[in-house]
Amino acid sequence: MKTLSCDLCEVTADGETFEDWMNALKPHYGEAHADVINDSNNGKEEMDKWMTSNKARFDTA
Numbered sequence: 001m002k003t004l005s006c007d008l009c010e011v012t013a014d015g016e017t018f019e020d021w022m023n024a025l026k027p028h029y030g031e032a033h034a035d036v037i038n039d040s041n042n043g044k045e046e047m048d049k050w051m052t053s054n055k056a057r058f059d060t061a
């Protein structure tokens with residue numbers, strides 16, 4: 001189990017795998033960072049970038 005902070009604030013989420021962690025973070029993202037999720041500039045490319053950088057962060061945590 002790894003504990004990693006949100007990439008935008010200090011809130012943390014736990015996960016056994018990166019996917020678990022991402023699912024644990026999702027409700028927080030929807031509440032605290034809804035503006036980011038709803039930003040129409042955030043297309044698939046940005047999402048892929050987010051996944052790549054946060055996966056790397058998770059793997060090295």
Ligand SMILES: [Zn+2]
Pocket residue numbers: 006007008009010011028029032033
């Ligand atoms: Zn956050």
